[in-house]
Amino acid sequence: MKKRAKLWLLLPTALLAGALTLSSCSTLPPLEGRVASTALTDTDNTRLGQALLPLTTAHPGLVGIHSLPDGRDAFAARAVLAQAADRSLDVQYYIWRNDTTGMLMFNALRKAADRGVRVRLLLDDNNTGGLDAILAQLDAHPQIEVRLFNPNGIRSMRPLGMVADFWRMNRRMHNKSFTADNKATIIGGRNVGDEYFGAAGDISFADLDVIATGPVVKEVSADFDLYWNCPSAYPLALMVKDAKAPPPATVDAETKEYLDAIGQSAFLNKVMSGTLPLEWAHARFLSDDPAKVLNQSSPDENIAARLAVLFGQPERNLDLVSPYFVPGKDGAAAMVEMAKKGAKIRVLTNSLEATDVSAVHAGYAKWRKPLLEAGVALYELRRASTDEPSRKKKRSGPGFGSSDASLHAKTFGVDGNRIFVGSFNFDQRSIHLNTEMGMVIDSVELAHRLSTTLDETLPMRAYEVLLDEKGNVYWLEGRDGKIVRHDVEPGTTWWKRAVVHGLGWLPIDWLL
Numbered sequence: 027m028k029k030r031a032k033l034w035l036l037l038p039t040a041l042l043a044g045a046l047t048l049s050s051c052s053t054l055p056p057l058e059g060r061v062a063s064t065a066l067t068d069t070d071n072t073r074l075g076q077a078l079l080p081l082t083t084a085h086p087g088l089v090g091i092h093s094l095p096d097g098r099d100a101f102a103a104r105a106v107l108a109q110a111a112d113r114s115l116d117v118q119y120y121i122w123r124n125d126t127t128g129m130l131m132f133n134a135l136r137k138a139a140d141r142g143v144r145v146r147l148l149l150d151d152n153n154t155g156g157l158d159a160i161l162a163q164l165d166a167h168p169q170i171e172v173r174l175f176n177p178n179g180i181r182s183m184r185p186l187g188m189v190a191d192f193w194r195m196n197r198r199m200h201n202k203s204f205t206a207d208n209k210a211t212i213i214g215g216r217n218v219g220d221e222y223f224g225a226a227g228d229i230s231f232a233d234l235d236v237i238a239t240g241p242v243v244k245e246v247s248a249d250f251d252l253y254w255n256c257p258s259a260y261p262l263a264l265m266v267k268d269a270k271a272p273p274p275a276t277v278d279a280e281t282k283e284y285l286d287a288i289g290q291s292a293f294l295n296k297v298m299s300g301t302l303p304l305e306w307a308h309a310r311f312l313s314d315d316p317a318k319v320l321n322q323s324s325p326d327e328n329i330a331a332r333l334a335v336l337f338g339q340p341e342r343n344l345d346l347v348s349p350y351f352v353p354g355k356d357g358a359a360a361m362v363e364m365a366k367k368g369a370k371i372r373v374l375t376n377s378l379e380a381t382d383v384s385a386v387h388a389g390y391a392k393w394r395k396p397l398l399e400a401g402v403a404l405y406e407l408r409r410a411s412t413d414e415p416s417r418k419k420k421r422s423g424p425g426f427g428s429s430d431a432s433l434h435a436k437t438f439g440v441d442g443n444r445i446f447v448g449s450f451n452f453d454q455r456s457i458h459l460n461t462e463m464g465m466v467i468d469s470v471e472l473a474h475r476l477s478t479t480l481d482e483t484l485p486m487r488a489y490e491v492l493l494d495e496k497g498n499v500y501w502l503e504g505r506d507g508k509i510v511r512h513d514v515e516p517g518t519t520w521w522k523r524a525v526v527h528g529l530g531w532l533p534i535d536w537l538l
Contacts (some may be wrong), residue, residue, distance in 0.1 A: 097225070100233070154174065200456065
């Protein structure tokens with residue numbers, strides 16, 4: 027008995043020693059010797075510069091924008107910029123998958139570097155597991171430099187690194203941009219991976235990017251420089267040692283089929299023929315300071331606060347699309363106040379059956395009743411039943427994707443004349459923890475297009491969420507010309523509902 031008592035007395039000491047060991051293992055190396063670099067500005071004589079100069083000259087001060095709701099078009103747009111670049115590619119992402127489109131995009135960067143293009147690749151390190159060897163191979167190219175943002179100090183057992191340094195590792199760079207020759211850029215909600223580009227057979231994300239040219243591109247480039255040279259961006263060589271070379275990539279039948287489909291896309295044909303339509307509008311670029319991940323930025327300067335100032339109080343309507351919608355007490359109160367003043371508010375988020383993060387749905391579900399009571403219209407994107415033919419489609423189409431899509435687009439329109447497109451989710455993580463970026467566009471055309479897309483999409487692709495006379499939530503689904511009512515979360519099991527209900531009681535909204 028005494029021995030057991032002594033062992034229990036030793037347990038706290040052992041745990042403390044283990045924690046200290048993990049902490050020391052996760053310590054990041056010093057940044058001495060890291061070389062700063064900035065965007066190349068002398069790019070007027072590049073192919074992109076020469077092609078875009080007449081357009082930007084004809085629209086001084088305006089930004090030329092083409093929206094990319096289709097996944098395959100979004101991939102083609104990045105491939106085109108990589109092929110057209112003569113001087114530089116600056117690429118920044120939160121997720122880069124080790125899959126078909128991820129490898130194809132790595133190859134596109136490598137081919138550009140082989141032509142002498144300087145490639146700077148900045149990846150958040152939260153999702154680079156299994157990529158160290160591939161990234162090391164890229165980084166070895168004399169024209170490519172790879173940096174990891176907020177890296178994990180423990181490479182072989184990454185979950186231990188998260189545990190050892192949770193408060194730092196819990197904050198991530200969620201930004202997404204792809205900029206060529208400082209002349210054209212793609213920003214929006216998509217990461218790099220099959221589910222974002224219509225190449226995944228099991229699930230696709232309904233998402234939205236824009237390709238842009240004009241003065242906003244220099245702002246995106248300056249922001250990339252800020253992140254590239256900040257204290258949280260570590261050269262890959264400092265973090266990855268002795269990575270084994272990956273086996274040579276092969277082009278299988280599925281990859282060939284995807285590339286053939288890309289080659290036949292209407293978007294690609296318009297790009298190659300110079301007939302891609304652009305919407306010219308005033309636009310303002312917004313981005314969090316990278317110091318936000320170190321909890322060293324001013325809350326007043328964060329993107330959420332600046333968006334509130336730019337958009338002000340919606341007077342007529344607010345259309346909000348967010349896959350992860352966790353308004354929290356302040357956000358819900360603001361929406362209730364808007365609705366009381368007469369603004370029509372319409373929110374589209376994921377249903378429980380469609381979401382890829384059930385915990386986030388728990389953070390959202392608790393706010394449904396107060397929002398509905400105030401007159402806020404709530405819609406939840408659904409997943410089609412497995413017996414529907416469209417369920418087997420692999421491609422995500424225009425609007426908000428094919429019937430097997432999970433919502434991932436982050437956009438909202440205000441009063442029919444302004445729209446936001448970017449990486450910002452209307453959740454607590456985007457507001458307080460992660461860094462985000464995006465663009466506010468003054469465009470009646472784009473705001474109208476968002477509203478029209480919702481008008482056309484919601485009846486056939488989303489559940490309408492309502493309250494009955496007793497204050498209970500129910501869902502209406504349009505199916506085969508009929509309206510079907512659901513009194514519990516549609517398309518889910520009792521166990522999943524129970525887990526989400528339990529999560530809703532936990533004080534974890536700040537993590538979501």
